[in-house]
Amino acid sequence: MFSQEILKGTIKPLIIKLVSENGQMYGYQITQKVKEMSSGSISLTEGALYPALHKLEDEGILVAKTEMLGNRPRKYYSLSALGEQTAVSKLSEIKESILMLVNLFDLKPLVYDIK
Amino acid sequence: MFSQEILKGTIKPLIIKLVSENGQMYGYQITQKVKEMSSGSISLTEGALYPALHKLEDEGILVAKTEMLGNRPRKYYSLSALGEQTAVSKLSEIKESILMLVNLFDLKPLVYDIK
DNA sequence: TATTTATACATAAAATTATTATGTATATTT
């Protein structure tokens, strides 16, 4: 079981991807989604997640709205207008980067679907 | 053209891979090889490369021997005994990590050759 | 032949990012 070490530098694009696919997501839900997608092997910890969410908000990519569940707050993030505009190119960029790694490390995939 | 931003966290495994494949390599050669492998799009800068080489040496993974070319020194790095022992598992690890990214970002490769 | 570019090493301050630890609190399950 590796931690989120592997996500170095990819946390923000991953958040953008998940939020853009799901319309809106809250922090804890993102950690669970990543755990699920990685069959339990990646745990995206709060110390990495929340600062990244706050930074994306500061950058104007995400907007947050807090809802109360009983007495507990839940902070939903979604793409801002700017976020919508930039998501596609940001995701293309990270995908190209990952393919570059695949190439550098000789993972030699035969066929990719980049879409 | 992206810089080495994409290599965040992968520089040391990449060095191990290149050195293990080539028997021995020197720093400048590594920068050129990475540039060549990426069709000019990645420039692995000295500020990232040399500290990584020195760290791998400190960790006992690499050993260095300096040769003089005329008056100019050239420092060749190769795998130590420990480096030989650990290279395969370290490379498997980074490859698994990259495949995890491929999966998280939905790059959906059809077939991989991990060997 | 003078200048620029390439080769070749290195370090160091600043910035960025992640790790690890801690803090607070509610809801649910055992």
Next chain:
DNA sequence: AAATATACATAATAATTTTATGTATAAATA
């Protein structure tokens, strides 16, 4: 009643990268 899960957050430390700087030789070009 206690433990675990849900849900937010910050902060010190560590690790890594960026950017800038430094030194010097060799080769190519103007």
